[in-house]
Amino acid sequence: MENLEAEPAEAGVILGEQLPVARAFTENLARRGEELGLIGPLELPRLWSRHILNSALVAPLLRPGLVGDIGTGAGLPGLVLAIARPDVNFVLIEPMERRVAWLNSQVDELGLTNTTVIRARAEEVSLDVPLDQVTARAVSAFRKLLPLTAPLLRDGGELVLMKGINAEAEVAAAIKEIRRFKVSDIRVDVLGEGVTSEVTRVVRGFVRA
Numbered sequence: 001m002e003n004l005e006a007e008p009a010e011a012g013v014i015l016g017e018q019l020p021v022a023r024a025f026t027e028n029l030a031r032r033g034e035e036l037g038l039i040g041p042l043e044l045p046r047l048w049s050r051h052i053l054n055s056a057l058v059a060p061l062l063r064p065g066l067v068g069d070i071g072t073g074a075g076l077p078g079l080v081l082a083i084a085r086p087d088v089n090f091v092l093i094e095p096m097e098r099r100v101a102w103l104n105s106q107v108d109e110l111g112l113t114n115t116t117v118i119r120a121r122a123e124e125v126s127l128d129v130p131l132d133q134v135t136a137r138a139v140s141a142f143r144k145l146l147p148l149t150a151p152l153l154r155d156g157g158e159l160v161l162m163k164g165i166n167a168e169a170e171v172a173a174a175i176k177e178i179r180r181f182k183v184s185d186i187r188v189d190v191l192g193e194g195v196t197s198e199v200t201r202v203v204r205g206f207v208r209a
Contacts, residue, residue: 065132
């Protein structure tokens with residue numbers, strides 16, 4: 001496809017045997033993403049490096065159990081993680097009907113039996129069981145994310161939130177919310193150094209009841 005970034009060599013290292021499924025999703029997103037308002041017109045030349053692999057780098061941090069992704073949008077990181085970790089169950093939470101339709105179409109087409117899509121705002125969603133881990137990417141500042149994510153976790157559940165270069169500053173600005181939601185062991189991990197052209201920063205922490 002014209003303008004679509006060539007698949008980087010490291011894609012195979014990061015995604016392993018799941019690479020063919022990730023490739024199919026990437027091609028679908030490249031073909032329909034702009035038309036559906038899922039990605040901007042300038043994203044195709046960096047779709048693999050900035051979005052797909054950037055999301056997939058988080059996969060090793062997840063454990064078998066139930067993982068929720070808040071504001072999944074185009075499927076970043078939720079669908080990519082569901083592809084990379086078929087041993088983990090995912091709940092993708094997205095409020096916009098158009099995006100929910102896209103997510104459901106990809107779940108069906110890619111045969112992702114470990115994935116459920118829920119149309120809801122994070123602050124209004126009602127889950128039958130609490131989450132073991134929760135992810136989010138490019139949703140909001142850390143202090144604003146905590147009220148959306150922490151209440152969805154079980155006691156001892158883990159935040160795995162993708163952030164930008166200012167991750168440390170966002171954590172420092174969220175002291176009040178960190179205390180309010182009893183988040184402990186907060187750290188910022190930098191993933192992909194020496195492997196990918198763009199690293200991924202993840203804020204992690206455990207929520208206690």
